[in-house]
Amino acid sequence: MKYRRFGKTNLRLSVFSLGTMRYLASEENAWQTIHKAIVLGINHLETARGYGKSEQYLGEAISVGLPVKRCQVHITTKIPPTADADTMRRYIDESLERLKLDYLDCLGIHGLNTWEHLDWVKAKGGCMQAVQEAIADGRVRHVGFSTHAPLEIILAAIDTDLFEFVNLHYYYFFQRNAEAIQKAFEKDMGVFIISPADKGGRLYTPPQTLKDLCDPLSPLELNYRFLLNDSRITTLSVGPANPDELTEPLRVADCDHKLTPEEITVFQRLENHQKTVLGTDKCSQCYACLPCPENINIPEVLRLRNLAVAYDMDDFGQYRYRMFENAGHWFGGMKASRCTECGDCLPRCPQELDIPALLQDTHSRLNGSSGRRLWG
CATH class of the missing domain: 3.20.20.100 (NADP-dependent oxidoreductase domain)
Incomplete structure (x- = not known):
């Protein structure tokens, strides 16, 4: 130790x-x-x-x-x-x-x-x-x-x-x-x-x-x-x-x-795989899309999508996504289904992502029964 x-x-x-x-x-x-x-x-x-x-x-x-x-x-x-x-x-x-x-x-x-x-x-x-x-x-x-x-x-x-x-x-x-x-x-x-x-x-x-x-x-x-x-x-x-x-x-x-050369190679492999799989739908986590009028934590929602699509981390994504609206200030923000397609976020995104469509896709992938904090 x-x-x-x-x-x-x-x-x-x-x-x-x-x-x-x-x-x-x-x-x-x-x-x-x-x-x-x-x-x-x-x-x-x-x-x-x-x-x-x-x-x-x-x-x-x-x-x-x-x-x-x-x-x-x-x-x-x-x-x-x-x-x-x-x-x-x-x-x-x-x-x-x-x-x-x-x-x-x-x-x-x-x-x-x-x-x-x-x-x-x-x-x-x-x-x-x-x-x-x-x-x-x-x-x-x-x-x-x-x-x-x-x-x-x-x-x-x-x-x-x-x-x-x-x-x-x-x-x-x-x-x-x-x-x-x-x-x-x-x-x-x-x-x-x-x-x-x-x-x-x-x-x-x-x-x-x-x-x-x-x-x-x-x-x-x-x-x-x-x-x-x-x-x-x-x-x-x-x-x-x-x-x-x-x-x-x-x-x-x-x-x-x-980090060893072997470990650095693995991290590079992870990054390259994510870029390849997500392509132009990859959210870079710049947070420029906020604030959202519906209080959707857009970057966090899309981070969970990144992980689910690139690495099949659906279990983790569902676990965290279902916390939205159920964990108070411990995990703030509304679910992606609250999106009204108002378009406020679109001109702010430097990658020109179709954010409303990606939010809808994330909700379809990760929503389910509500989660809560382990000790809440």
Whole structure:
């Protein structure tokens, strides 16, 4: 296991962090998963107030006894932004009680996803007042934020200079937040990548087309290598449902070197295949088509289409597409079926894509029963 400095927190975190959203089958399963992760070298455990009984299970594991001293493991919990300090004070106290801890190594403002959330954070007497009090009395050591927001909000949150780290989405198949990665790095913030196996493309169950294109690597391994070779990134979340699911990700826990010629060849093969298959229908993800009068997240819809058409990633596309209109601020935007063919987006597209037709095609391919967040 390799370890990296988590920005200005100066904590040295394992390049994989244990995310605890999925180990909730039982208290025993949670303990076994935590124990194995630590034995394998993971020293950062991340939970959240909103993850069902996750904090409670982690607290029980701590009280039973971890295989290392408390000072050798770093614990983060995440709490949603609040409009007032009193609510945040109560939430911090409740999390510490459930975790059976005197202090948190890191507290993340969880789901800083909207401009309103950012206003709450910046407001005098808002939630950050309570966080700063907890830092002053030693109950919290470091503060950051997690986000599923549009890039503009992420950049604005980083620019507040209130935070020491950021948890965000960034993968080979989703590089929209590259500018946020760079800005965080320039401000010496720790960078934590959320769910690279799942949100990165459901890469633990890849389609055969994608497996063939990535050969001799697996799609999951290739995505991990894309991230681990980037020295600006500190740690990647791994969220096993049980101890056995730690095995495959941690095979690359020591592979943080630069991309090999073989890996570069695979990435070039993926790019060339996408260009060939999509042809003139490929959305370049420039975001010039926004805003949409019907609040359709056109670039994200067309990104999912790109992946489905080029790599047969229909399962992932359906999983994400069905979140539209069902996940609130965690995955904003309306479904493509809301398109009225008003034409506002057409003159803004530098590729002159027939966006309404592509939206209709995406909806036909990917719509189905509604999805929801795992812990929502």
